[in-house]
Amino acid sequence: MASVTDLLLPGTRAESTADAPRPMIVADNVHVNYRVYASGKRMTTRESLTSLRSFRGGRDLQTVPALRGVSFTATEGESIGVVGHNGSGKSTLFRAMTGLIPPSEGAIYARDRPVLLGVNAALVPELSGENNIRLGLLAMGFSPEEAAARVDEIADFAELNDFIYHPMRTYSSGMGARLKFAIASAKAHSILLIDEALAVGDRRFRAKSEKRINELRDSAGLVMIVSHSTGSLKQTCERVLWVHKGELIADGPTDDVIAEYVAWTKNPGSNAVGAASAPKPQTKNAPVAVGFDPGAIADDSPRTGGAVGLAGSSTADEPRAVARRERHRRAEQRTRKRSVLLMVLSGVAVLLAVAAGAIIGTLSSVAAPAEPEPSAPSTASTPEAVADPVIQSFSTNVATVECASEEAEAQVLLSWQIDDAESVAIGAGDAQVDALELPIAAALPANLTDRAVPFSCAAEAVVYTVTAENADGVRVSASASVARVLPVETEEPDYEEPRPDPRPSQPAEPEPVTPPAPEVPVEPQPSTPPTEPTPEPTTPPITEPPVFDPGTGATTP
């Protein structure tokens, strides 16, 4: 038992050198049996006592021989019609050729995978029409990108409008058939099997699908059509197979076989259902026995006559068949050339991409030194993080300095507490913010906490700045200001004879003593504006009152 799926024609490997028609599909004594549980047939009393069927409620497994030893060879360029009454086995033959049903006996050989329009579409009712299109195209060998690119076109052909987004189980049978046809006819096939059941939908859609079928047929290597319309078969086929009760009883030129078939249908017999029980029709076009030997084709031996036995080969040389054969071969050559070109282009593109990548990599490694990987730090070579320096306090011992004159020089004691510093510097200026830039005392030891610095009385105020720096070069600064106090210059007042004051003399109020300004620790501000020195309050001279001596009567000033 063999099926078409694993028995492609061996001749596909060897190119035919001659113009002789190549076999596209060979059916060699094909038998197909369906096994069904049947019930309802009345049993006799004896049967009901003895048969196992009675234990299964009257159901019995029965074998239906749908095909019985069908043999034929179809060649490149042919268009073959298949006729027969209802239930004769036409659809079963097509299903067997596509591999949907394995033959119980015999074998089917095919040069390419036969495609049955409309029936073999593996669609899922729960999916939307759109997703079924993708699925169907993928099953037919399209790449995901190709399938995505064709979805809209196929949906348009099916004319399902917004229903294309609905689950397929909600479609009417006509809508489903349209979708199946639109999917299956989206690709040109080498061996195309068309069931007349495809002629679905309204008149307009049927005309459209027939046009599409004609296009597909023109590009196919072999077309086989099942139809009850003898008129359309006469228009499209050069050869017709007549299947009767699972047997191939006629195989020959269209006009001859159809004439015999039509004559028989006019008087098929007395029984109903397509006269299935009528006697076997007599025909002059009995098929030639095939007796197919695959090795004969593999060895490229002559294909006409002999072991292969091309039934109906007389029709294969008709002008229409020859023209279609030529078209098919040219299409095959174009496809082959296109595949080779695609492969070459893909290879070149890959090589270019690799070369470009290598050049870019080389250039970038030359242009920029390799940076250390941030994700793989070396604990041995990376220094530990250094803490930023902190100035806890910075202050002066006085807020003001009493200067005898502007030329005088004095000293101020600066004190600080600094953590995490590697170097400390002291600077002085009107508005200094970074002592390391202009130090008066630089690179002081980190453990030093105070230092006497000069104070120039030439300035009204001096801003002292301390700056601390750590090993990473992080700097912080703080400042404190000291103001100058100069002696007050008083002018000599013109002396006037004081007049005696009749009032008793009052002792002068003692001058309040101003406590010295407390030392305020200076916040680490960038700069503090100098404060104006407060002038010392001047005390007027105290004049003694004249004293009267009563003994002498004189007054002593």
Ligand SMILES: Nc1ncnc2c1ncn2[C@@H]1O[C@H](COP(=O)(O)OP(=O)(O)OP(=O)(O)O)[C@@H](O)[C@H]1O
């Ligand atoms: N799935 C099945 N299970 C059991 N028997 C089947 C099955 N399909 C078909 N048959 C039987 O096989 C025989 C051939 O049927 P088939 O459908 O191939 O005939 P057909 O020529 O295509 O008929 P029609 O012209 O009505 O489509 C019939 O007797 C039918 O009852």
